[in-house]
Amino acid sequence: METLLEPLSYAFFQKGLLVASLSGAILGLIGVYIVLRGMSYIGHGLAHSIFGGFAAMQLFAAKFYAIGAGLWGIASALAITTVTKRSRVGADAAIGVITIASFALGVALFAKFGTSGPSFENALFGSILGITTGQIVGLIAVAILTTGFVILRYRALLFSTFDPDVAAVSGVNVGRIEAALMVVLSLAILATLTVIGVTLVAAMLVIPAVIARMLTDSFGRMLAYSTLIGTLCGFIGMYTSYYADVPSGTMIVLVGAALFIVVLATTGGSGLSRSAGLDKHPEELVSK
Amino acid sequence: MHEDQFTGIVGPSGAGKTTLLRLLLQTLNPVAGTVWRAPDLRVGYVPQLESVSWNFPITVFECVLMSRKSSRIRPWSSASEKASVSAVLDRLGISDLGERHIRELSGGQQQRMFLARALLRQPQVLLLDEPTSGVDISTRHDILHLLADLHEDGMAIVLTTHDLNGIAAHLPHLVCVNNRIVGEGTPNEVMTPEVLERTFGARMDVLEHLGVRLVVDEGPTPYTPGTRT
Numbered sequence: 001m002e003t004l005l006e007p008l009s010y011a012f013f014q015k016g017l018l019v020a021s022l023s024g025a026i027l028g029l030i031g032v033y034i035v036l037r038g039m040s041y042i043g044h045g046l047a048h049s050i051f052g053g054f055a056a057m058q059l060f061a062a063k064f065y066a067i068g069a070g071l072w073g074i075a076s077a078l079a080i081t082t083v084t085k086r087s088r089v090g091a092d093a094a095i096g097v098i099t100i101a102s103f104a105l106g107v108a109l110f111a112k113f114g115t116s117g118p119s120f121e122n123a124l125f126g127s128i129l130g131i132t133t134g135q136i137v138g139l140i141a142v143a144i145l146t147t148g149f150v151i152l153r154y155r156a157l158l159f160s161t162f163d164p165d166v167a168a169v170s171g172v173n174v175g176r177i178e179a180a181l182m183v184v185l186s187l188a189i190l191a192t193l194t195v196i197g198v199t200l201v202a203a204m205l206v207i208p209a210v211i212a213r214m215l216t217d218s219f220g221r222m223l224a225y226s227t228l229i230g231t232l233c234g235f236i237g238m239y240t241s242y243y244a245d246v247p248s249g250t251m252i253v254l255v256g257a258a259l260f261i262v263v264l265a266t267t268g269g270s271g272l273s274r275s276a277g278l279d280k281h282p283e284e285l286v287s288k
Numbered sequence: 289m290h291e292d293q294f295t296g297i298v299g300p301s302g303a304g305k306t307t308l309l310r311l312l313l314q315t316l317n318p319v320a321g322t323v324w325r326a327p328d329l330r331v332g333y334v335p336q337l338e339s340v341s342w343n344f345p346i347t348v349f350e351c352v353l354m355s356r357k358s359s360r361i362r363p364w365s366s367a368s369e370k371a372s373v374s375a376v377l378d379r380l381g382i383s384d385l386g387e388r389h390i391r392e393l394s395g396g397q398q399q400r401m402f403l404a405r406a407l408l409r410q411p412q413v414l415l416l417d418e419p420t421s422g423v424d425i426s427t428r429h430d431i432l433h434l435l436a437d438l439h440e441d442g443m444a445i446v447l448t449t450h451d452l453n454g455i456a457a458h459l460p461h462l463v464c465v466n467n468r469i470v471g472e473g474t475p476n477e478v479m480t481p482e483v484l485e486r487t488f489g490a491r492m493d494v495l496e497h498l499g500v501r502l503v504v505d506e507g508p509t510p511y512t513p514g515t516r517t
Contacts, residue, residue, distance in 0.1 A: 036344060036345070150363075151362070151363050154363030155353075155354055155356070155357070155363070158346075158350070158354050159354040159355070161344075162341070162344050162346060162351070162354065163335065163340070165310075165313075165315055165335065165339075166333050166335055166355075166405075167354075168313075168315055169313045169314075169315060169331060169333045170333070170355050170409060171357060213345055216345060217345050217346075217347065217389035218345060218346070218347050218350065218389075219344075219345050219346045219347075219350050220350065220363075220364070222345045274343070274345070275343075276343060
């Protein structure tokens with residue numbers, strides 16, 4: 001018991017627990033929409049894109065580089081939806097092209113003109129201990145924004161995710177809802193990037209949602225389960241990272257992966273058949 | 289279209305039936321010509337079952353309710369919303385399936401669920417894309433009767449179909465399309481060998497049984513073993 005309570009006596013660890021749990025919750029919640037839209041890889045892409053934005057913005061807007069990086073990410077996300085809508089390019093291909101190009105541009109700008117910045121390793125794998133009060137406030141603000149968005153636009157979000165064509169006919173402004181989702185997603189990734197890391201944030205966007213999908217057939221319950229699972233992964237991951245002495249982001253993702261295996265083993269075929277085809281766009285799914 | 293319209297759009301695959309519906313729905317913009325629609329017209333739409341993502345985690349109740357615009361801040365449904373969903377499910381005979389996942393329904397029940405979703409908005413016009421593909425004969429009858437009842441209640445209905453005998457022959461008004469309109473009128477007027485050949489590009493015979501026109505596909509010459517050259 002004493003060993004369990006030991007880390008709690010450190011202020012940095014308490015802060016870390018809060019931040020990790022909150023990050024897990026945000027990504028778990030918004031991840032449901034991303035996974036169900038067949039855009040699982042957008043998390044991976046946007047995290048890289050925002051990382052590129054970080055690098056580039058350090059040159060231009062020293063103090064406000066986080067805001068600049070956020071705008072960089074939002075621009076990439078909106079570019080993906082625009083390209084997907086207006087051309088024959090699928091969402092997966094658009095994500096691959098746009099986000100990695102924006103990542104490359106940021107890194108190229110930084111390599112050419114940059115001199116100093118946060119250590120690359122911290123940004124890649126997450127550094128929960130170096131988190132500032134400003135970042136915590138940002139994370140809480142994003143958590144409120146994400147929750148508010150999901151609650152206030154619940155039906156419109158659900159309708160446009162399930163059946164965008166009929167939603168548009170039924171008075172939902174699908175274009176606006178999708179753009180708003182991309183903005184919220186970019187901000188969620190921006191806020192959690194420093195906690196979980198560029199390379200790992202995508203996993204936390206997908207794992208809780210997929211586990212939740214294996215557990216339920218109801219949309220409302222999937223949202224609740226996914227948020228809860230994300231929170232749990234953040235909390236347990238942070239805790240175990242203290243003992244394992246590895247970066248918190250890696251442990252958070254590993255806890256999620258372990259939970260995924262446990263749920264897969266217990267739900268078996270029914271869980272698999274529920275989560276089958278989640279990586280496909282609705283239009284590609286023909287019949288039952 | 290007028291208020292008491294009940295029209296079937298008939299044509300082969302690729303003739304532009306769904307495109308025409310989407311033009312009416314204004315989810316597609318015409319390359320030439322214009323679609324004029326009354327600004328506050330309430331339209332209900334029932335999509336083709338093939339276009340639905342059946343693995344989406346959603347119950348019948350959730351699916352039907354999503355078409356109701358929420359005026360409240362809370363995402364969960366109010367008592368009056370629950371009552372109106374129950375009423376429409378009841379009317380369509382699927383009131384006991386509300387908590388089921390959408391994939392667990394039969395083809396006919398799925399069709400009714402999407403009809404329920406469209407009806408919840410109390411539409412003035414109902415558009416249906418192939419409402420009887422993949423359902424059995426008795427379900428097809430039920431759906432046809434249901435649509436006839438809705439039409440009696442004053443709803444304008446347009447549906448697409450390639451089922452000439454099961455659906456088209458029983459509708460009051462048909463439009464035959466094959467990239468353009470090739471015929472329009474009552475079944476007796478358009479279900480003729482000439483119009484059908486222009487629509488489907490194949491010879492068809494038309495018989496009459498109990499006052500209803502029936503189309504017989506001449507088809508290719510039957511295969512007889514040993515005759516291949």
